[in-house]
Amino acid sequence: MEGLTADRHLLARTSTADRVADVLRTHIAEGTLAPGTRLSEASIATILGISRNTLREAFRLLIQERLLTYEMNRGVAVRELTVRDVTDAYKARLALEAAGLRNAAAAEPRLLAAVHEAVAQGERAAAREEWSAVATADLNFHRALARLAGSDRIDEFMRRLLAELRPAFHVMPSPREFHGPYLRRNRVIADLLAAGDLPAAERELTDYLDNAEAQITDRMREVRDAGGPR
Amino acid sequence: MEGLTADRHLLARTSTADRVADVLRTHIAEGTLAPGTRLSEASIATILGISRNTLREAFRLLIQERLLTYEMNRGVAVRELTVRDVTDAYKARLALEAAGLRNAAAAEPRLLAAVHEAVAQGERAAAREEWSAVATADLNFHRALARLAGSDRIDEFMRRLLAELRPAFHVMPSPREFHGPYLRRNRVIADLLAAGDLPAAERELTDYLDNAEAQITDRMREVRDAGGPR
DNA sequence: CCTTGTGGGATTGTTGAACAATACTTCAGC
DNA sequence: GCTGAAGTATTGTTCAACAATCCCACAAGG
Structure with missing residues (x-):
């Protein structure tokens, strides 16, 4: 009952x-x-x-x-996302995902399993060359990371951040080239997490997010400067 | 212009x-x-x-x-806050405030000054024995910490968290005894921050939040168990 | 040519009333 | 005491109206 x-x-x-x-x-x-x-x-x-x-x-x-x-x-x-918006949102993502990693030791096994499952899900999708599914799995992985923090409020905030960023991912030309490389990095983070080396996982995550943000904002500036003064 | x-x-x-x-x-x-x-x-x-x-x-x-x-x-x-809500919100607070500390080295001087100003504001209010102003300064201090992260989204989230928690602070009988001791701890954190010892500041902050949360949830359970089955 | 009024048309802000759908309350019957 | 049925109150949604504001085009003036 x-x-x-x-x-x-x-x-x-x-x-x-x-x-x-x-x-x-x-x-x-x-x-x-x-x-x-x-x-x-x-x-x-x-x-x-x-x-x-x-x-x-x-x-x-x-x-x-x-x-x-x-x-x-x-x-x-x-809403039109600005470069500033993306930078801002990525700072918030780092805060939430790092919080998840730092709480990993105390996290429910169910939540840890979800992290690894998301990586596997992405790898299976890549094997089938379904790049849109790879992108989804990528987002699932990061959301699962934040969820390790064990706070519904953090999870809800993360959901909103990813929804907000979605148009930014859209500016990347091919999901294959954008999400493909990150698949391997997700695996690295997940393995470090499984091995219990949280500081290394956090360093890897920080670098990951910095790179992704730079890639997106560079592309946004390109599009803007090309399409703006026409 | x-x-x-x-x-x-x-x-x-x-x-x-x-x-x-x-x-x-x-x-x-x-x-x-x-x-x-x-x-x-x-x-x-x-x-x-x-x-x-x-x-x-x-x-x-x-x-x-x-x-x-x-x-x-x-x-x-x-809304009626449950013990679970408070625990959840404090996890989120830790994530945001820790993110602020970790970004302190890169934070604008203006934001760092706001942190120290909030501590001073609280100490001045305590000297005048204006405990409601002490409480406000306490919240300002923690919000200023989160703001160090340099993300409007984090600041906005923090604002919402504190607004949501406000009724929880209300269950504490006297603001003097509740906020008074934390004033000293804010000073400790601010000093560690100024000294550049971020890991120590983060440890101190974590302990601070754990204690505050325990104090509030204990009190909530007391009130509930006393007022519930009447 | 550029700037500054001045209209009129379109859009939003807000209201009040209406009705349908759902929840709550009461009470009869067993 | 429980079940069910009727009536009442509240919410969900729509509609039409009007005031306030914005946008655009165009005229007037320098």
């Missing part, structure tokens, strides 16, 4: 606003809604067949997730 | 929903709205002289800040 408490959240039905937010979130993540696009309340409400008020509730959710920007009396727009 | 960019946020007028959220946030922080209180849309909207729709927008904000809980078709209520 007691075990049912944990399943309570499965019952929670969703409101229309939540589902609308889901729809918009998906479109933003997939790039269907390009960064910078302004979202008119009236037209979107009509298209989705909901009222303006409900749509505004959905907007509030996405604004707080930093997926949309909002200016008073000017409505919302799909 | 360029310097004006930074002042842009000062122009941002606030919507009614934002102001309503502020009002509710203040009442929750001060304990005027006790944890567990259910907030009826109709009555509160009438009292505040706003429409239900606007109030619902304000609710959404506070729900995402974890100050209110929400259940479909049952409305919102002031």
Whole structure:
């Protein structure tokens, strides 16, 4: 009887606003809604067949997730990530993932298993040359790292960071070349973790994140400088 | 001309929903709205002289800040912190504040100065025996620590954590006895930071947070076990 | 040519009322 | 004491309206 408490959240039905937010979130993540696009309340409400008020509730959710920007009396727009945003978010990622590593000794075995499973998942996907699955596994790995910290709040924050960064990954031309090399580095970190050499794992992670950030921000500057003054 | 960019946020007028959220946030922080209180849309909207729709927008904000809980078709209520919540939030605090310390060498002087200023502020308030100001300075100190990480996202997360924990501080009987001893420990951490001994500062911080968390959760269990089965 | 008003049209901010869907309460019947 | 059914209160969502604000184009003036 007691075990049912944990399943309570499965019952929670969703409101229309939540589902609308889901729809918009998906479109933003997939790039269907390009960064910078302004979202008119009236037209979107009509298209989705909901009222303006409900749509505004959905907007509030996405604004707080930093997926949309909002200016008073000017409505919302799909967020455009700046180089500064990416740098900022990567600092936060390092804080959370390092916290996970540092708590690894005290972490539940279930959480440690998830870390190694994510690495294996990525390697299997790479073997099948499914690069989109490799990318997913990569994110799963890092989220699993943060989850080692054993804090729902950290996990939730990490989820938001990765969702926010998703458009940044999108600017990288080929997921194969971007995620491929990091697969091996994930393996290295996971092995150091298994061996109990946490300081080395943290150094490796720090270097990993620095490199990934540099690669993304370099690419963003390229795109900006090429596409900007046209 | 360029310097004006930074002042842009000062122009941002606030919507009614934002102001309503502020009002509710203040009442929750001060304990005027006790944890567990259910907030009826109709009555509160009438009292505040706003429409239900606007109030619902304000609710959404506070729900995402974890100050209110929400259940479909049952409305919102002031969040009741559990022991588990406090433990979880303190793990997150450690992650953020430790990240700040570890970035201290690279932090802007302005941010380092803010850390030391917060300690001094607390000591001055203690000398005047203004214990509520001591408590504020204590929170400022820890927020300043997290800010050393140099990430707006970390700062924002820290702000939310402290706002969420505020009712927990409230269960401590006297702010003098609770915050007083921590004042000295803040000084120790700040001195270690100034001396450049970051590992020692981090150890001291970890111990600090562990103790504070234990003190609060013990007190919460006391209150619960005394007031629960009555 | 550039800047500065000045309109009108479009969009957002907020309200009030309405109705459907869901939860809570009460009470009868066993 | 429990079960079920009816009624009531509350929330979920929509709609239409109006005020406030922004955006754009265009005229007036230097």
